[in-house]
Amino acid sequence: MTTPPRFDPRRTLTLRDVSEASGVSEMTVSRVLRNRGDVSDATRERVLEAARTLGYVPNKIAGALASQRVNLVGVIIPSLSNMVFPEVLTGISDTLEDTGLQPVVGVTNYSPEREETVIYEMLSWRPSGMIVAGLEHTDAARAMLAQAGIPIVEIMDIDGTPVDSAVGISHRRAGRQMAEAIIAAGYRRIAFLGTMMPYDHRAKKRLEGFEDALSKAGLTLADREFYSGGSALLKGREMTEAVLKRSPDVDFLYFSNDMIGAGGLLYCLAQGIDVPGKIGLAGFNGVELLDGLPRRLATMDACRLEIGRRSAEIIAGKHEGTIGGEVIELFPTLQPGDTIRR
Amino acid sequence: MTTPPRFDPRRTLTLRDVSEASGVSEMTVSRVLRNRGDVSDATRERVLEAARTLGYVPNKIAGALASQRVNLVGVIIPSLSNMVFPEVLTGISDTLEDTGLQPVVGVTNYSPEREETVIYEMLSWRPSGMIVAGLEHTDAARAMLAQAGIPIVEIMDIDGTPVDSAVGISHRRAGRQMAEAIIAAGYRRIAFLGTMMPYDHRAKKRLEGFEDALSKAGLTLADREFYSGGSALLKGREMTEAVLKRSPDVDFLYFSNDMIGAGGLLYCLAQGIDVPGKIGLAGFNGVELLDGLPRRLATMDACRLEIGRRSAEIIAGKHEGTIGGEVIELFPTLQPGDTIRR
């Protein structure tokens, strides 16, 4: 299956074309286009003019091979539809903006094997750095990252051992904190509603921390419900209904993310349930969407923007003087909203 | 600013390393790793073994330069936080999956200049094809795309002249259809609520089609309200409140997207307004989120997955026999939901 020019039979332009059109050497053209080295204003103008009229677009493949420099940063995330990651990406892009570096996104769909493949593909383009969500990877993936000889930043989570650097929050601690707040508010029969995905390690860690704090207070989860796939908002409604039918006496619902939490909240409101009097609710992430809900769901922001920023700074080498291997812990703030009794 | 090996001082591996480790020529190693040409099982094994133990990751930069083949497809979209585009991307990835092609995403933030830059950067990696959202680009961007000599597919919208191929819906027609449905349901004092963004061409076209149909029925918009930035759900509430206060007699709210529509719906329900009796509502996109709302907002799906699929098929050359320049119009279906009188 060859790929002959299906469209434009013209050969694509090279430096040589520009050099001939402007009557200087390829090297000089290269210098002009990269703004490097001394070139007289006269020739610079002529070259730029020629490049512009020809419509020359430099070939970064050749450039990267020759200079051994690639201005790409690989960013590996589990999903784009999660609300969370686009915001992390924003933080990354914003920070990378003025460094000449460019993020390239790979999506794993929460599959470790897929992640391994994506990392391999990405590394084969020899990026200047990699930002990878999570600390859990296949052995092969971890080995590749460690071998790559570039800065690696694992983000979102710091409960574990990073390959190189890490920026994130402690999800165990986050779960614990939320549990403590809930207990302090006087709730006692607490249910957990979350994803079933076996590879959502961070949700799992939050739950662990949560149960930990419960048991320290002599409590255990009154009920639990899991889901996978589908519209999170709808699932939130359905799960809430299921839990409340099955365990009518629960007085708190802890959701593993804000979307299902929002669904649960809408359900409770529609049923005329007294929130937070009879039942309290809490989610996780602090997504913007919550601002538009009739009542503000209690949540904890995951420092998404900040995580993006800090990780990009590490890649961009803004922490000069360190040799990598940093671990930056951020501390999410609990936003009590209107769904936990004061 | 050089980039000396901050981390791993070891030279990164090349084909030569694998070739020496396995005692065959670089060419044979290359053949093994690409599964191309005849290699005896014995040597294949030895080579794979060597590559594996060394942890060799091929250098696609060099490969691409030598073979003049790049397995990347550029995908240029305005935003990732729009709900809409992640789904288009899913369609694209799924279709590209088994073609050996890989999507690379660029985000423009609805800025034409940014789009031009992103397209330039993307083209400089010499991708096998480009998928670009929208038909409106700067002249320079359009010229670059036309010159690139690769398949170009402009998606989402077909109301205009594509550079090469296009896959999408007619937003003018979509607006018109919605207006007709609303009028047919007996609403007469209709308001529009939407984005202020000057570069949301598709929302603009929907509004044009909408007003067109209104005026054919002898109607004009009773009110209009615009927003920019912030949480769309919250903005929806606020705008709805503003419109209802200003024009208490409107009987229909047409939102330029589902998120603000959902906000408006939640507001109306919270106010105890009779929906769709006193006021009808409609949005656009058919986002999954709506499934979780207390009442189903009337909307029109934008064929997002299908657009992704079809555009990827064009790039992958699955429409053999055509020379490009296809325009594929998809037809969105109106989902009346529960917010338009029957």
Next chain:
DNA sequence: ACAGCGGCTGTTAGCGGTAACATAACCCGG
């Protein structure tokens, strides 16, 4: 026995740029 062929491996010459090192032209003061 030998031309012919298919299977397997190696050699050579780039791909389109850039680093590093010439080289040429010009300028200055002593």
Next chain:
DNA sequence: CCGGGTTATGTTACCGCTAACAGCCGCTGT
């Protein structure tokens, strides 16, 4: 008016890989 330092441009040798072709071997049919 010439040595030495700019400034502006050109030359050469790769970067790591692959296309294209060349070579070698053993086997086949006649």
